[in-house]
Amino acid sequence: MTPFDFHVPTRLVFGAGTIDRLGTLARELGFARPLLVSDGGLEEAGHVDRALGLLRGAGLAVEVFDDFDVNPDAAMVERGVAFARARRPDSVIGLGGGSSLDCAKGINLLLTNDGAMADYRGYGHAHKPLLPMIAVPTTAGTGSEAQSYAVIADAETHMKMACGDPQLAFRVAVLDPDLTLSQPAAVTAAGGFDAIAHAVETAVTKRRTAISTLFSREAFRLLNAKYERVLDHPDDVAARGAMQLGAFYAGVAIEQSMLGAAHACANPL
Ligand SMILES: [Zn+2]
Incomplete structure (x- = not known):
């Protein structure tokens, strides 16, 4: 471990x-x-x-x-x-x-x-x-x-x-x-996708730990469940809250494990 x-x-x-x-x-x-x-x-x-x-x-x-x-x-x-x-x-x-x-x-x-x-x-x-x-x-x-x-x-x-x-x-x-x-639809879509990428990349990177995995998994569960919902029903506050928590948890995972290939490519691009 x-x-x-x-x-x-x-x-x-x-x-x-x-x-x-x-x-x-x-x-x-x-x-x-x-x-x-x-x-x-x-x-x-x-x-x-x-x-x-x-x-x-x-x-x-x-x-x-x-x-x-x-x-x-x-x-x-x-x-x-x-x-x-x-x-x-x-x-x-x-x-x-x-x-x-x-x-x-x-x-x-x-x-x-x-x-x-x-x-x-x-x-x-x-x-x-x-x-x-x-x-x-x-x-x-x-x-x-x-x-x-x-x-x-x-x-x-x-x-x-x-x-x-x-x-x-x-x-x-x-x-x-x-x-x-108040987020424009394009920001909801791009931001949500970024957070999902954080959950996935922190889950698969070799630097993941037992605790980062805990946050990656819960982030993915929340974000995956509510991503389409907030795009179709932007006023659903409970779904917005799940996305916000998911993004936070994915951020906690990044602090532990850093990210993976997609973000590594994104920065020089
Ligand atoms: Zn990102």
């Missing part, structure tokens, strides 16, 4: 309506001036205003950074760092899809540890403490909320760089399936 060392550093808060706990959770962690990192597209869905209302209602002085796109690159992260430096946040909240969560991680890394994104390619290159972070995913797919990696593209070559560090794990992940109802 493959030996393993298993620890989930992220507290998981799951359920419809759990977004309402965001302000309280941030206060519990001692946040006073969080930086909210959220892609601009989400403002339309009303998620950003809702999060701002909850955080301000809990007495927090929050600033929003939203000047980045899907597949954030190092230049976008650097813009976020410049924005954050002027405002001196004490914490970071990522709200949105994998791009928002990864961008939040990248900004935190460079804000606290300096240097360039490329310096952190690989694992464990942060030498100074990072700011504590909360993840609020609005899609079900990447599982970034369960992982200590940020995938950031090189601004010139567009090559994706996987930058990992134990401190990049979120302190809390708030999984509220209501927030995923």
